[in-house]
Amino acid sequence: MRLKKYFCLLAVLVLVLAMATASWAQVKEVKIGFVLPLSGGSASIGLQNKTGATLAVEQINAFGGVASLGGAKLKLVFADSQTKPDIGASETERLIKVEKVDIICGAYNSAVTFPASEVAERYKVPWVVTGSVKDEITERGFKYVFRPNNKAAYDANEQIKAILELTEEFGKGPKKIGMVYEATDWGRSHAANVKKLAKKYRLDIVLDEPCPPGQVDFSPQLLKIRAKRPEALIIALYTPDHIVFNKQYYGGKVDLPYGLHSVGSGAEDPTFYKSVPPKSYDLMFTQEDWQEDHSHVMGWSAMVNKKFKDIMGYGINAYGAMGYSNVWVIYDALERAGSVDKDKLRDALASTNITSGPALITGYQKISFDKNGQNLDAHGVISQNLNGKRTTIWPVSNRPQGVKPAWPVPKWSERK
Numbered sequence: 001m002r003l004k005k006y007f008c009l010l011a012v013l014v015l016v017l018a019m020a021t022a023s024w025a026q027v028k029e030v031k032i033g034f035v036l037p038l039s040g041g042s043a044s045i046g047l048q049n050k051t052g053a054t055l056a057v058e059q060i061n062a063f064g065g066v067a068s069l070g071g072a073k074l075k076l077v078f079a080d081s082q083t084k085p086d087i088g089a090s091e092t093e094r095l096i097k098v099e100k101v102d103i104i105c106g107a108y109n110s111a112v113t114f115p116a117s118e119v120a121e122r123y124k125v126p127w128v129v130t131g132s133v134k135d136e137i138t139e140r141g142f143k144y145v146f147r148p149n150n151k152a153a154y155d156a157n158e159q160i161k162a163i164l165e166l167t168e169e170f171g172k173g174p175k176k177i178g179m180v181y182e183a184t185d186w187g188r189s190h191a192a193n194v195k196k197l198a199k200k201y202r203l204d205i206v207l208d209e210p211c212p213p214g215q216v217d218f219s220p221q222l223l224k225i226r227a228k229r230p231e232a233l234i235i236a237l238y239t240p241d242h243i244v245f246n247k248q249y250y251g252g253k254v255d256l257p258y259g260l261h262s263v264g265s266g267a268e269d270p271t272f273y274k275s276v277p278p279k280s281y282d283l284m285f286t287q288e289d290w291q292e293d294h295s296h297v298m299g300w301s302a303m304v305n306k307k308f309k310d311i312m313g314y315g316i317n318a319y320g321a322m323g324y325s326n327v328w329v330i331y332d333a334l335e336r337a338g339s340v341d342k343d344k345l346r347d348a349l350a351s352t353n354i355t356s357g358p359a360l361i362t363g364y365q366k367i368s369f370d371k372n373g374q375n376l377d378a379h380g381v382i383s384q385n386l387n388g389k390r391t392t393i394w395p396v397s398n399r400p401q402g403v404k405p406a407w408p409v410p411k412w413s414e415r416k
Contacts, residue, residue: 027069027070029074030069030103030334030340031101031102031103032075032103033077033101033103034050034053034076034077034104034106034323035079035095035104035105035106036081037080037109037112038080038081039080039083040083041214041240042083044270045265045319046080046083047312048317048323049130049131049319049323051312051320052319052323052327053076053105053324053326054076055304055308057074057075057327059304059358060327060328060331061073061074066335069339069340079091079092079094079095079106081106087112088109088112089118091116092104092117102125103125103126103127103128103345104126104128105127105130105326106129108131108132109186110132110133110185111134113130113134117129117145118142121145124343124346126145126146126345126349127144127145127146128148128326128329128330129146130326131289131322133150133152133154134189136189137151138151146349146369146373147369147373147378148322148326148329148362148375150289150378151374152186152190155263155264155287156193156196156197156263157197158382158394159263159287160194161394162285162394165395166407169396169407173258174203175204176204176228176230176231177203177230177233178208178228178230178233179207179233179234179236180225181211181235182238182241183210184213187210187237191210191236207224207225211237218244218248222249225256232257232261233261235260235261235262235263239269241266242266243275246272246276246281246284247277250279253412255412257408258408259284259285259408259409260285261285262285262287263286263287264286264318268286268317268319270312279415282415283384283385283406284385286390288318290321291363291392292392293383293390293400318362325358325362328361329349329354332354333345333352349369350373354366354367364379382394384406386405391403
């Protein structure tokens with residue numbers, strides 16, 4: 001009887017091992033789809049995302065691939081959204097139906113991510129958000145969408161909190177706020193959150209100016225700024241528009257007593273800084289997705305930074321870091337799922353709890369997701385361009401020793 005039980009147990013073990021071996025044999029590579037703006041207005045940032053993701057895949061594959069899948073290698077399959085929502089959605093469907101990807105990342109532009117991730121949700125393919133902040137992306141009751149980075153409400157909160165805390169620190173600050181923003185999902189979402197916070201903290205919105213993407217002349221907006229005289233101006237513009245705005249803002253020497261406050265995007269893109277006069281961003285405040293002046297302090301990231309710089313000509317930035325981090329988040333989920341089954345992979349993403357390692361190159365202390373798929377531990381900082389360098393000035397605990405913000409900012413006629 002004991003011998004019979006032994007052989008039965010042995011048969012079961014052989015069957016389990018055979019099934020595992022068969023599974024490993026079937027999964028030779030894991031396809032990660034990336035929908036990014038590789039052409040169009042956001043192409044420079046799409047390329048930064050792509051480069052970061054590519055470096056992460058090269059590292060993971062060099063380390064042996066996904067161990068729980070028998071060393072399966074990761075393969076990136078890129079799709080160009082062309083910075084257009086309809087193209088992003090159709091490319092998502094192509095990645096799913098034709099390329100047979102196991103998971104998708106993207107798509108930087110909120111206006112693209114919003115409909116494209118809906119396609120992925122319909123097909124029950126997990127989607128990891130890359131940079132898109134529109135609040136509703138993770139507020140639709142979806143089960144397959146996960147966002148490691150800030151949402152728009154977080155960005156706006158950081159901007160307003162910084163203004164309020166600088167006001168308290170220096171004993172003076174703005175009461176009248178102006179807004180100029182992209183009339184896109186991202187811009188409108190940010191503006192809506194700023195309005196809510198302004199009402200809460202009794203700040204007067206004296207200028208509310210949405211702009212169509214691709215604007216080539218901001219003269220009408222600059223005339224309104226002069227007429228309404230906001231004491232601080234919040235802008236949300238993608239790179240091409242940000243370049244045009246700053247050139248004309250500087251050319252017209254428009255004075256803002258408490259400064260120009262940009263929310264990420266164009267102001268985090270190295271292309272922007274190469275395209276405008278340095279004085280045009282002098283003393284500008286930027287809500288950063290990570291801390292630019294402390295970005296390479298971790299020893300393990302120095303190699304990543306060097307490789308990124310070899311490819312791009314500059315060190316890794318927020319958008320390169322996002323692409324890099326996204327791949328490591330997926331790798332972590334794959335190792336725990338031990339499968340490319342989309343439901344198992346989705347469940348593994350939902351139980352993510354990363355507190356160390358390469359996925360945190362973005363500067364977060366933790367990546368985990370709430371029931372809506374939002375990382376509650378995402379955050380950014382506020383920098384100010386001081387002496388030609390973006391320098392963190394908020395939170396105060398993150399401010400480098402000896403750094404003093406310019407608050408209020410001097411008039412153009414008083415600057416050197």
